[in-house]
Amino acid sequence: MNIADARDLVAQDVLGLKGTSLLSIRDWSRQQVTAALELADCYARNRRSVETVVDWQGRRAVAMIFEKASLRTRVTFDLATRELGGMPVALGPAEVGLGTREEPGDVARNLARWVDGIVARVYKHEMLVAMRDACGAPVVNALSDQEHPCQALADALTLIQHKGSMEGLTVAWVGDGNNVLHSLMLVSVLLGARVRAACPAGYEPHECIVAAAQSLAGRPDAVSVTSDPLEAVQGADAIYTDVWTSMGQEAEAEVRRGVFSRYQVNQRLMDAAGPQALFMHCMPAHRGDEVTSEVLDGPASVALDQAENRLHAQKAVLSLLIGA
Ligand code: CP
Ligand code: NVA
Numbered sequence: 001m002n003i004a005d006a007r008d009l010v011a012q013d014v015l016g017l018k019g020t021s022l023l024s025i026r027d028w029s030r031q032q033v034t035a036a037l038e039l040a041d042c043y044a045r046n047r048r049s050v051e052t053v054v055d056w057q058g059r060r061a062v063a064m065i066f067e068k069a070s071l072r073t074r075v076t077f078d079l080a081t082r083e084l085g086g087m088p089v090a091l092g093p094a095e096v097g098l099g100t101r102e103e104p105g106d107v108a109r110n111l112a113r114w115v116d117g118i119v120a121r122v123y124k125h126e127m128l129v130a131m132r133d134a135c136g137a138p139v140v141n142a143l144s145d146q147e148h149p150c151q152a153l154a155d156a157l158t159l160i161q162h163k164g165s166m167e168g169l170t171v172a173w174v175g176d177g178n179n180v181l182h183s184l185m186l187v188s189v190l191l192g193a194r195v196r197a198a199c200p201a202g203y204e205p206h207e208c209i210v211a212a213a214q215s216l217a218g219r220p221d222a223v224s225v226t227s228d229p230l231e232a233v234q235g236a237d238a239i240y241t242d243v244w245t246s247m248g249q250e251a252e253a254e255v256r257r258g259v260f261s262r263y264q265v266n267q268r269l270m271d272a273a274g275p276q277a278l279f280m281h282c283m284p285a286h287r288g289d290e291v292t293s294e295v296l297d298g299p300a301s302v303a304l305d306q307a308e309n310r311l312h313a314q315k316a317v318l319s320l321l322i323g324a
Contacts (some may be wrong), residue, residue, distance in 0.1 A: 001038040003046055006053040009039060011028050011324040018323040021132040021139040023125070025149045025186035026212060033156070033190050040157050040316040044309065047083075054319045056085035062318060063116040064090045065107070065109075066141070067098060067122050068247045072283065073142045073150070076310040080318055083311075090114065105134030112137040116140050118323045123248050138321035145179060145248065148207070150317060151282050152183035154309035155240075156191055158302050161309075162278055165236060166191035172236035172273065173197040174229045175263045175290050176256075177205035180242045180282050185209065189217035197225045198232035200259050229263055233273040238302075241265045241290045257289065266292045270300060271318040315319050 002011070008017065015032050022028070028036070033113035042053065062081040066074060074090065081088040098104050098120075111118050117138045122128055122132060125135045125144040132139040141149050150164050160168055171188055173181050177199040185195045185205065195213070197205060204205040204210075226232055233239050246255045271278060279291075279301040287293045 001042045003049065003051050003053055006039050006042040007324075008219050009035065009297065010319045012052055013323060015320060017079070017320040018091050019136065019138060019171070020321060021322065022149055022317055023128045023130045023132060023139065023141045023144075024147050025152055025183050025190070026216075027149075027221040028190075029061075032115050033153070033187060036153065036316045036320060037157055037160065037313075039320065040153065040309070040312045041160070043315045044157070044312040047312075048168075052085070052244070054084045054324050058085065058087060060086040060117075060322055062086055062117045063087050063111045063115045063118060064088060065098065065118065065120040065122075066091065066142070067096075067120075067204075068143070070121060070142070072307050072310050076314055077142065077318075079311055080314040082317060084319055085117070086318075086322075098122065099124075104130040107131065108137070108139065112133070117318060130299055140317060140321065143179060145246075146209075147183045148179045148282070149183045149187075150310065150314055151306075152187040153313040153317065154306055155184060155280060155282070156187045157313055158305045158311045159193075159238060159278075161305065162302055166193040169193040169237040170235065171195050172232040172239045172277075173241070174232060174239060174265050174269070175199065175224070175241045175260060176244055176246065178246050180244060181205050181240075182209045183215040184240065185223050186216065188220045189213045194221070195223050196232040196236065198227060198229040198263065199225060200263065202228055203259065209266070218280060229269060230272055233269055233277070236273050236277055238278040238280050239265055239270065239273055242282055243284065244288055244290055251259070264290060265290065265295055267294050270295055270298075278304060283307060
């Protein structure tokens, strides 16, 4: 997509996304995801261009609420807002007290009087739903216990950059059946890829999200879950892993380290997949646990491309939801 087409896509709200929220990849259709990724690719290719897709000229603001720690999401939403010509307002965990100091609906209704979009990283997904339902401003999920849709869009962009298309790809997941896997499954099936997940018993992805992904794909074999990492990675185009203990689960860390010890992505597992396999990680990574340094820093790793693509994908998200 060139800059002129991207400008029209946003200005004319061709995708009908202006004023809507992005809490889950399920909020978007195949066509909306595909076009958003083409817009993200346009932002990626033209980051230093003097021509702009959107220039808010300081007339738009985006609030960011973080209940949990963040490096990538915090920096890339801040930069995304500024690069679109807007003003970011970042709020840390101690400042807002979502659901403790103040009801999430009241927080959202207040924010909507000042800003044009709310980006929030929360423990409970229901906080995002309550904020979305309370106000007219777009709410963006910057990670919840259920999903990480902005990560999934960046991951899809990364796979498209390296493999040409998502159509027909097989993405293997090794590790915890968590928020990142949920969004990855949903975006993958929308774009014609399959996901084979290897997770220990009791740590599989939510059945309802597996079923939703299978139904979106129109075929049950589009998403499969096994407990055997070797079975999942056989012939895969990419192997993706994430931390064994997500934010909010720290009390389970020791138990999880024992449960997941068989689920490390190391060179042996990469070799079992074959030379075509990329390595993916949303980061932060725990070297020596879910991935070895040899793999994370190795030639197959695209983890830093994923991190860079967060910026481009989120510029697409903000411009489509907030408009020109
Ligand atoms: N991948 C990701 O969301 O990173 P942060 O937790 O650092 O934002
Ligand atoms: N699953 C991890 C992802 C961090 C980006 C977590 O929720 O902590």
